[in-house]
Amino acid sequence: MPMPTTKTLREGSTRKRAAILAAARELFLTDGFDRSSVDAVAARAEVSKRTVYDYFGDKQTLLRAVVDDIGQSLVTTIRRTLDDTLTGLTEAAGLEDALVTFSMRIATDMLGSAEYATLQRLVRAESGHLPHRGYNSLADTPDEALAERFAAFAAAGLLDVPDPRLAADQFIALTFGVALDRLGSANAAEDARVRPLVVEGVRTFLRAYRTAQS
Secondary structure (H helix, E strand, C coil): CCCCHHHHHHHHHHHHHHHHHHHHHHHHHHHHCCCCCHHHHHHHHHHHHHHHHHHHCCCCHHHHHHHHHHHHHHHHHHHHHHHHCCCCCHHHEEEEHHHHHHHHHHHHHHHHHHHHHHHHHHHHCCCHHCCCCCCCCCCCCHHHHHHHHHHHHHHHCCCCCCHHHHHHHHHHHHHHHHHHHHHHHCCCCCCCHHHHHHHHHHHHHHHHCCCCCC
């Protein structure tokens, strides 16, 4: 019988890890963290209990890994949306439409997604088992990714942003932040009131940061 190659072992490990995360996610959502045993996770993932411990150490670390895995999926959506909507823009005339398109894509593809709803539900329900209250698996990644794009716009002469990260924070506050504060949600797929707030937020942002030449 041939010995498994390193590549086979690595792929098998990746599959097992994904299976454990998927099983834990489903059980934490349906039964709750406290009532979900490592034995149940292992059985659903079709791995041994020892394998779960080998990969994640304990149940709390597994919960954090589930939350982080969902967060990374959402970050991938954000970066893909940035690439689709805010890449290669060289004309100031298209900036407002591009920023609105980006915001509305985020409000539907991310904030309106089942992944985002799952993340919010897990963080709310299991906050006592996460490293700290309000644990955010997305961290600063979305803000930093948007800041990078604003810096590129500044280099192209489209925006005047001395502090791109501050500009990104303010953009998010003016668009999604206003929607969340006013409506309790920024899910444009379910609430038509989100778009007018996003559009006005983009225009307010551009009044502050658009260059004189543009």
